[in-house]
Amino acid sequence: DSGVTQTPKHLITATGQRVTLRCSPRSGDLSVYWYQQSLDQGLQFLIQYYNGEERAKGNILERFSAQQFPDLHSELNLSSLELGDSALYFCASSVGAGARYGYTFGSGTRLTVV
Amino acid sequence: AQSVSQHNHHVILSEAASLELGCNYSYGGTVNLFWYVQYPGQHLQLLLKYFSGDPLVKGIKGFEAEFIKSKFSFNLRKPSVQWSDTAEYFCAVIRGANNLFFGTGTRLTVIP
Numbered sequence: 054d055s056g057v058t059q060t061p062k063h064l065i066t067a068t069g070q071r072v073t074l075r076c077s078p079r080s081g082d083l084s085v086y087w088y089q090q091s092l093d094q095g096l097q098f099l100i101q102y103y104n105g106e107e108r109a110k111g112n113i114l115e116r117f118s119a120q121q122f123p124d125l126h127s128e129l130n131l132s133s134l135e136l137g138d139s140a141l142y143f144c145a146s147s148v149g150a151g152a153r154y155g156y157t158f159g160s161g162t163r164l165t166v167v
Numbered sequence: 168a169q170s171v172s173q174h175n176h177h178v179i180l181s182e183a184a185s186l187e188l189g190c191n192y193s194y195g196g197t198v199n200l201f202w203y204v205q206y207p208g209q210h211l212q213l214l215l216k217y218f219s220g221d222p223l224v225k226g227i228k229g230f231e232a233e234f235i236k237s238k239f240s241f242n243l244r245k246p247s248v249q250w251s252d253t254a255e256y257f258c259a260v261i262r263g264a265n266n267l268f269f270g271t272g273t274r275l276t277v278i279p
Contacts, residue, residue, distance in 0.1 A: 055210055086266060096257065096269040109266050143210070152261045153218070155201055158210040 056080065057159035059144050065165045071132040074162045078125055078146030084108070085127040086147070086156060087119055091140040102127055103150040134166045169193055169260045171200070171241075173270035181278050186245040188273045190232075190258030193239070199261040200241040202232055203269070206254045214256075217241065228252075250279045 056079035066072055078085050087099040089112075098111035102121035113119075116134075121127040131138060141163050145156035170193045180186060192198060202214040215226025222234040232243045243256060255272045262268040 055212075057210075088269075095271040098262075098266045098268065101266055109263065111266065145211075152267045153199060155213045155216055156211075156267060158203075158212070160210045 055157050055159060057082075057144060057146050057157050059142075059159035059162050061162060062160065063163050063165075065167060066134060068134055068136060068166055070134050070166075071130065072134065072164065074129040074131070074142050074144075074164075076127045076129070076144030076146075076159060078127070078144075079157050082146035082148050082157070083125065084147045084150055085121055085125070086145045087113075087127070087129050088143040088145065089140045090143060090161070094140075096143075099129070108150060131164070136166050139164055139166045168268075169198070169262050170268055171258045171260045171270040173256075173258055173273050175273045176271070177274045177276070179276045179278065180248055182250055183247050184277075186243070186248045186252070186275070188243040188256055188258075188275070190241045190243065190270060191239050192241060192258075192260050198234075200232075200234065201259040201267065202226065202230070202241075202243050203257045203259060204254050205257065205272075211257065214243070248275070248277050250277045253277045 058077040060075045083104045086101045089097045099113040101109040119129045141161045143161045145158045201216045203211040205211045215224045217224045225231045257272045258270040259267040
């Protein structure tokens with residue numbers, strides 16, 4: 054157990070639907086990062102939040118959004134889902150705002166869009 | 168922007184063989200490099216990291232990596248692999264100030 058908790062572990066949904074993925078960072082970590090892992094794209098950085106505020110944005114689609122709440126947990130919202138959104142979505146956390154000390158990853162949420 | 172590339176997509180070794188996985192980074196000033204491992208069905212775990220100082224970095228589980236500035240490389244090595252080392256290995260570099268950019272990964276299969 055890495056200390057980063059992601060729910061649900063698996064999600065199967067239909068195209069056009071909307072889902073919410075949840076992440077609780079490791080105790081004491083203020084930053085949350087979201088990554089998408091797919092066979093063809095590898096690990097793609099989506100977005101980072103630090104202490105409730107958006108800090109950096111990567112290859113995140115407009116159909117996707119995220120937020121970090123006062124208790125520091127984060128949610129990634131994926132809407133108008135397409136087959137190509139099927140992937141493993143990882144959350145990671147770190148103590149500070151930067152990546153210098155590396156991340157602690159959660160076990161991921163496997164999203165299947167049918 | 169900083170990036171890394173991993174040219175070996177899949178490596179197959181017998182137990183006790185020596186391992187070297189390639190990672191090349193693009194030049195961009197200060198370089199902070201990482202190796203992560205992802206065992207089947209598990210989350211990514213940090214193996215080792217390099218910021219500065221001794222270019223030979225030792226990590227967990229007997230892994231090490233050498234930062235060679237002249238070759239823009241940060242290859243991962245292990246003298247003798249075990250079946251339990253079967254996993255996917257990712258090289259990563261800090262991009263900007265805030266996030267890690269990962270290579271495409273190398274799948275290692277160790278045959279008993």
